[in-house]
Amino acid sequence: MSVPNHAPMPGRPVPPMFSPGRIWTLAAATFTQLVRMRTFYFLLFFAVLVFGMSNVNLLYTAEQQLSTIRGTSFGAMWLFAWLFAVTATAVVIPRDIEDRTLYTILSKPVPRVEYLLGKFFGVLLVITVALGAMLLLSGLVLEFRKAGLIAETRSYLEQSPDLTPADIQGQLDAISSEGFHPRLFTAAWIILLQAAVMAAATILVSTFASSSLFTIIVGIAFFLIGHGHRIAVDYWSEGGATNNWLAWAAKVVPDFHIFNVHEKIVAGSTASPLVMAEITAYAGVYCVVYLLLGWYMFSDKEF
């Protein structure tokens, strides 16, 4: 006789309907699963890129050298985060089916929503650890390079009798301000939020997709459209054009343009706590909507 998933066994305590502990267990297992796929090898590429950029000098001023290291580091972090969110999320559920882990999990009193949340948070955990490592590495390179540039600049500025101590200090302060700054944590947080939205959207796609490849392609297309539809809508509606079908269709896709705030923060702007809270809430709402829809699709899916 078949036993429904959530039917309690006679004589055993009824498991809780929703358990953060179970979600954490699933997230930790997903983390291990992804780490075993050697996903952190990307960090090697990142390290080579950051060290390489710290030695590139295209007639850069000292400030430009530091801002280039910062910009490329965060560019690589941004690329890793969203691309990993799509690809990792696209493979975790099919991998569970392939390994038959999914059947073992779902035959236990684990609600499907917890399974999805476990996968979602597992992917986010990997991205968080990787972003943290990349942030640390870029911070170290930035500070190391900054120290070198300040020493070099000081030595040659001090040779000039034209420059006052205030002038020299001003130049050194300008270089110093281009080094690592706590505001970069907020930029990394926004990158993480964007990755979270992408992971949630990819989970939604993977609940009805027939293959990982399809999920990855749709996920990447989703990201590109989400990134560019505002430009496209604004472009085509310039001068009162009536191609409103695009604006209509764009409603299905989130506006990732908002997350570009991280670029300005990396460049030197500071986002207020209110702005950060608003962007976090924006991403949170998207994640909740996508995960709820994913749950709806996954709730009675047969394997």
Added chain:
Amino acid sequence: MDSQPDIPAVYHGRPRRPLVRKTLLVLLVLWAFGAVRGAWETPLIASLRGADLLQAVPARETETKLGRNSVLAILGGMRPLMAVYAKLSAVDKWEIADWDEVEKWYGITILLQPEDYQHRIDLAWHCAYNARAYYETSQHVPSGVDRAREMEVWTDKGLAYLDAAIPEFPDRGELLQEKAQILERKKHDPCAAAETYRLALGKKGVLGYVERFVGYQLAQCPGKEQEAYTYLKRLYDEAEKNHLPTLIHEVKRLERKLQIPLLLRIPDPEPDQPGTRNTVPGLKVP
């Protein structure tokens, strides 16, 4: 042996829903969410742009230059990486003195990193100094080319790039300083150079010597001798650190020209090398 139980027509008490119907329902919900979210999204974007945290959507010109697909990438976090590539290409073209290409690649670099004013300075410097010098001295310039005209064209281009950038960075003095230097050294227009140096004073990134440069250029500007003398004499009287060869030379020259009474003249002897400024190798200042 027990017979197999019948497979129930319902699963967990719920009827099976066809995948297509469910997918359409999901799309409908997403669309409805998209319609609702506009009320939140539009003011959020406006406030982010107002706080200078979000770049405005590029205009048609951008699309023409790079193509729509590139525009998508521009708005992503890959911009700094693409800018490095564009700048590498510009440097590569500089090595072969292909100035149109240098200009093009710097244009793309600026497009990708519009917030970095230093790219504007670099482009202006390439145009007004390097390209100009190429047309002035290179043996590779084709014989039919009007060298003098090209020199002026490229100098004017350098100035034009700075003129376009200055309103975008009203608090940065480096752009004005660069413009003043081009006016001084390449256009030989001390009056305009003095005025531009003066505009740079007090702005970010402007070093103390620019204050003296205003006076030096005023001293060369016909009809401004008295103003220049007053200005430079004030600097001379202000601090011992200002008693530099060029300043002393200019003050003494103006004293003679304006026939300042001997008793009011500065006591310093004429410097050995008048007109020489102290410079630091590698520092892009005169």
